[in-house]
Amino acid sequence: MKALLLGGAGFIGLHLARRLVTDGYEVTIVDDFSRGRQDADLDALRAQPGVRVVSADLTDPAAYAGLPAGWDQIYLLAAVVGVRNVEQDPARVVRVNTLAALHLLDWVAPGERVFFASTSEVYAGGVDAGVVGVPTAEDVPAMISDITAPRFAYAVSKLLGEAAFLHTARAKGFDAVVGRFHNVYGPRMGADHVIPEMSLRAKSGEDPFRVPGADQFRAFCHVDDAVEAMVRLMATPAAAGQIVHIGNDREETNIGDLAKLVLRVAGASPEIEASPAPAGSVHRRCPDLDRLRSLTGFEPSVTLEEGVRTTFAWYAQNGRPS
Numbered sequence: 220m221k222a223l224l225l226g227g228a229g230f231i232g233l234h235l236a237r238r239l240v241t242d243g244y245e246v247t248i249v250d251d252f253s254r255g256r257q258d259a260d261l262d263a264l265r266a267q268p269g270v271r272v273v274s275a276d277l278t279d280p281a282a283y284a285g286l287p288a289g290w291d292q293i294y295l296l297a298a299v300v301g302v303r304n305v306e307q308d309p310a311r312v313v314r315v316n317t318l319a320a321l322h323l324l325d326w327v328a329p330g331e332r333v334f335f336a337s338t339s340e341v342y343a344g345g346v347d348a349g350v351v352g353v354p355t356a357e358d359v360p361a362m363i364s365d366i367t368a369p370r371f372a373y374a375v376s377k378l379l380g381e382a383a384f385l386h387t388a389r390a391k392g393f394d395a396v397v398g399r400f401h402n403v404y405g406p407r408m409g410a411d412h413v414i415p416e417m418s419l420r421a422k423s424g425e426d427p428f429r430v431p432g433a434d435q436f437r438a439f440c441h442v443d444d445a446v447e448a449m450v451r452l453m454a455t456p457a458a459a460g461q462i463v464h465i466g467n468d469r470e471e472t473n474i475g476d477l478a479k480l481v482l483r484v485a486g487a488s489p490e491i492e493a494s495p496a497p498a499g500s501v502h503r504r505c506p507d508l509d510r511l512r513s514l515t516g517f518e519p520s521v522t523l524e525e526g527v528r529t530t531f532a533w534y535a536q537n538g539r540p541s
C-alpha cells in the first residue's frame with residue numbers, strides 16, 4: 220500500500236507518516252520546507268524502508284506532474300497556517316492554500332482516495348456571532364464575519380478547498396474525505412501554539428506567568444488521536460464525500476486551568492498573570508464528534524494530562540524550534 224503525504228514534513232504530517240509506516244505503508248512525503256523541518260525526527264523517518272521525501276512547491280503544477288501515479292491514499296496537509304502567518308500575509312495564505320488544492324484536484328486520478336485537511340475556523344464566524352452552538356456539528360452554516368479581515372483569509376481558503384474537493388470528487392470519480400481539525404497539539408508542532416508556548420515559558424521559569432485569554436474554553440486533541448481518526452476515516456468507505464469533525468470533546472478546559480496543568484507538569488509555581496484574549500479569538504470551541512464516532516467507532520484516548528506531559532517533555536528536551 221502506498222500513501223502520499225502532501226505537506227508531510229509538518230506537524231500532523233510527520234506523526235501520520237510514522238503511523239502509516241508502522242501500518243506497513245510505503246510513504247512519500249512532499250514538502251517545500253517553508254514550515255516543515257529537516258530535523259532529526261524527519262531523518263529518522265527517512266531512514267526507514269519505503270519512505271521517500273521530495274522537496275517541491277505544491278503551488279507549481281510541475282510538482283504534481285513529477286510524481287508517480289497509483290496511490291492508495293493521498294493526504295493534502297500542505298497549507299500556510301498559524302495566526303502570525305495569516306495576520307502578516309493573508310494574500311499568501313489564499314494563494315498557497317488554494318493553488319495547492321486545485322493543482323492536486325487537476326492531477327488526482329479516478330478511483331484514488333484523498334483526505335483534505337480543513338479547520339474549525341470555517342464556522343468560527345458563526346460562533347462569534349452567536350448563531351452557531353458549541354459543541355459544533357458539521358452541518359452548521361459556515362460563516363465569514365468580515366471578508367476584509369486577514370484572519371478570515373485562512374477560513375476562506377479552507378472553505379473553498381472543502382467545496383472544491385467534494386464537487387470535484389463527484390465529477391471525476393474519486394473519494395474525498397474532508398476532516399476539520401479542532402486544536403490538535405503534540406510534540407514538534409512549532410512554538411506558536413498555546414501548549415508548546417506555555418511549556419517553553421514554564422521551563423524557562425517565567426514569573427509572573429502570563430496567561431492571555433484565561434477564561435477562553437478549548438477542547439485540545441492530541442496528535443495521536445487526530446492521526447487515529449484520519450486513518451480510520453480513510454479506511455471507511457462511507458466517509459467518502461463527507462465533512463467530518465476531528466478533535467477531542469471529552470476534556471474541554473479553560474486556558475487558565477490549562478496553564479495550571481502545564482505549570483504542575485513543569486514543577487513550577489509562579490504567580491499567574493491573567494489578561495484578556497487577543498482580539499478575534501473565539502470564546503469557546505469544541506467539536507461535536509457524533510459523525511466521526513458513528514462512521515468509525517473512534518474514541519479519543521489520550522488524556523489532556525498525558526498529552527501535556529509528553530508535549531512538555533519534547534519541548535524541554537528539544538527547546539524552541541528554530
Ligand SMILES: NC(=O)c1ccc[n+]([C@@H]2O[C@H](COP(=O)([O-])OP(=O)(O)OC[C@H]3O[C@@H](n4cnc5c(N)ncnc54)[C@H](O)[C@@H]3O)[C@@H](O)[C@H]2O)c1
Nearest residue numbers: 226229230231251253254255277296297298336338400403
Ligand atoms: N494543527 C492543527 O490544530 C490544525 C487545525 C486545523 C487545521 N489544520 C490543518 O491541517 C494541516 C496540517 O497542519 P499542521 O499543523 O501539520 O501544519 P504545518 O504547518 O506543520 O504543516 C503544513 C506543511 O505544509 C508545508 N507547505 C506549506 N506550503 C507548501 C507548499 N507550497 N508546497 C509544499 N509544502 C508546503 C509546510 O512546510 C508544512 O510542513 C493544514 O492544512 C492545516 O490547515 C491543522
